[in-house]
Amino acid sequence: MGAGCGPPCRDRRKRPTRSTGARSQLSQFTVEAATALPGPGWLRDPRRAAFERFQASELPTEAEEVWRYSRIDELDLERYSPAPGDPVPLDPLPAPLQALLDAVGPRAGLVVSRNGRVVHTELDAKLSERGVVVGSVTEVPDGAELLAEASEPAPDAYVELATAFAADPVLVRVPPGVAVERPILVLHWADVEAGAIFPRTAVRASEASQVSVVEQVCSSQVPGLVVPVADLEVADAANVSYVAVQDVSPETWYIGYQASRVGQEATLSSFTAAFGGEYARVRTDSRLVGRGGTSNLLAAYFGDGEQMHDFRTMQDHVAPKTTSDLLFKGAVEDLARSVYTGLIRVRKGAAGTNAFQTNRNLVLSEGAHANSVPNLEIDENDLSCSHASAVGPIDEEQRYYLESRGIPRGVAARLIVLGFFEDILSRTPVRGVESVLRKAVAAKLAHTELGDAP
Numbered sequence: 003m004g005a006g007c008g009p010p011c012r013d014r015r016k017r018p019t020r021s022t023g024a025r026s027q028l029s030q031f032t033v034e035a036a037t038a039l040p041g042p043g044w045l046r047d048p049r050r051a052a053f054e055r056f057q058a059s060e061l062p063t064e065a066e067e068v069w070r071y072s073r074i075d076e077l078d079l080e081r082y083s084p085a086p087g088d089p090v091p092l093d094p095l096p097a098p099l100q101a102l103l104d105a106v107g108p109r110a111g112l113v114v115s116r117n118g119r120v121v122h123t124e125l126d127a128k129l130s131e132r133g134v135v136v137g138s139v140t141e142v143p144d145g146a147e148l149l150a151e152a153s154e155p156a157p158d159a160y161v162e163l164a165t166a167f168a169a170d171p172v173l174v175r176v177p178p179g180v181a182v183e184r185p186i187l188v189l190h191w192a193d194v195e196a197g198a199i200f201p202r203t204a205v206r207a208s209e210a211s212q213v214s215v216v217e218q219v220c221s222s223q224v225p226g227l228v229v230p231v232a233d234l235e236v237a238d239a240a241n242v243s244y245v246a247v248q249d250v251s252p253e254t255w256y257i258g259y260q261a262s263r264v265g266q267e268a269t270l271s272s273f274t275a276a277f278g279g280e281y282a283r284v285r286t287d288s289r290l291v292g293r294g295g296t297s298n299l300l301a302a303y304f305g306d307g308e309q310m311h312d313f314r315t316m317q318d319h320v321a322p323k324t325t326s327d328l329l330f331k332g333a334v335e336d337l338a339r340s341v342y343t344g345l346i347r348v349r350k351g352a353a354g355t356n357a358f359q360t361n362r363n364l365v366l367s368e369g370a371h372a373n374s375v376p377n378l379e380i381d382e383n384d385l386s387c388s389h390a391s392a393v394g395p396i397d398e399e400q401r402y403y404l405e406s407r408g409i410p411r412g413v414a415a416r417l418i419v420l421g422f423f424e425d426i427l428s429r430t431p432v433r434g435v436e437s438v439l440r441k442a443v444a445a446k447l448a449h450t451e452l453g454d455a456p
Contacts (some may be wrong), residue, residue, distance in 0.1 A: 052165035224422030305338030415452035
């Protein structure tokens with residue numbers, strides 16, 4: 003059974019030849035293709051600049067610490083093409099998207115995109131009158147300025163590529179002092195074989211505002227590449243809840259980036275759920291820049307077959323009296339693997355910091371492997387920090403207790419796994435989403451052989 007902090011077992015399959023940098027010849031991803039994407043003229047220059055930065059940068063490799071234990075050397079961009087530019091309506095909604103809509107219930111707004119193009123937008127009329135904006139950034143008068151206000155610079159070439167090829171970025175903007183009581187949903191669907199889509203969502207919560215955003219990425223059963231970017235700006239005294247759910251096909255590569263900037267006395271509560279993908283990675287960078295800011299980061303993931311889930315997190319404390327609390331929980335079975343690498347960084351001057359980081363993993367099969375590497379980088383003395391990780395099989399004492407009360411061995415194991423996830427699913431910050439996540443976990447368990455699990 004794979005576990006611990008050492009390098010995971012690797013399937014040394016034949017890999018594509020990789021160049022030394024992103025400037026290599028790519029027949030499908032060109033500056034002409036990026037600047038020819040639909041949208042207002044002001045989008046051309048940012049797209050061109052992002053593509054030039056992509057060309058000038060090195061493609062990530064597994065030799066880099068932040069990509070260590072990943073499968074990024076296997077990614078061959080030549081296998082994919084940017085999805086077609088014309089929007090095609092989704093009617094009816096695919097079942098996974100409709101299930102989330104039904105679970106969440108009454109909503110304040112909705113954006114639906116198909117293959118990277120927005121095909122449906124709605125917003126409560128009263129919120130629109132109060133200045134709330136939900137929809138394609140291309141339809142916003144000051145969209146150029148808002149898109150330029152990224153929380154953090156792009157951490158790697160793939161985020162630059164996503165900026166260059168984001169066909170229809172989505173904006174959620176809440177004016178100062180406005181509380182959006184019901185959630186806003188942003189739903190993405192991909193169904194182009196070998197297509198590459200680059201969903202981009204910017205949330206701008208102004209001073210003393212409140213908003214909840216649920217973003218979902220799903221796909222049909224076709225191979226593809228999805229590179230989503232979420233950029234969250236949580237201004238002073240604002241409160242943002244953000245949930246990201248991905249359940250793409252097992253033939254899809256998913257390389258996500260979430261960046262947040264949390265202001266003074268502001269609160270971010272985020273939840274990431276990952277169930278799909280051949281290789282599914284999410285990098286989360288949360289920077290606390292205002293005194294008294296709080297960032298709560300949660301994630302749940304479940305890998306089976308030959309899937310790999312890869313999480314990298316940064317809790318970056320810049321200002322004093324800030325708090326971050328991270329809990330990521332996942333399970334792997336069959337030949338699946340997971341990697342978690344997290345860093346708590348406390349900068350000089352961030353006195354009074356409270357930072358916590360916990361990663362827990364269940365390994366349900368002999369061939370599965372989970373890797374957990376928490377880290378601290380401290381440049382301040384007045385603080386409270388802790389990190390913890392755990393990788394292991396189902397607890398034998400818990401299973402014995404259930405079996406001693408007449409519960410069959412396999413059923414007992416499933417109950418333990420469900421309980422393991424319930425601890426975190428019950429903390430989902432947007433009501434209703436947890437029911438969808440419970441069903442996703444149950445679907446993974448439905449074909450799991452746990453009767454003789456070690």
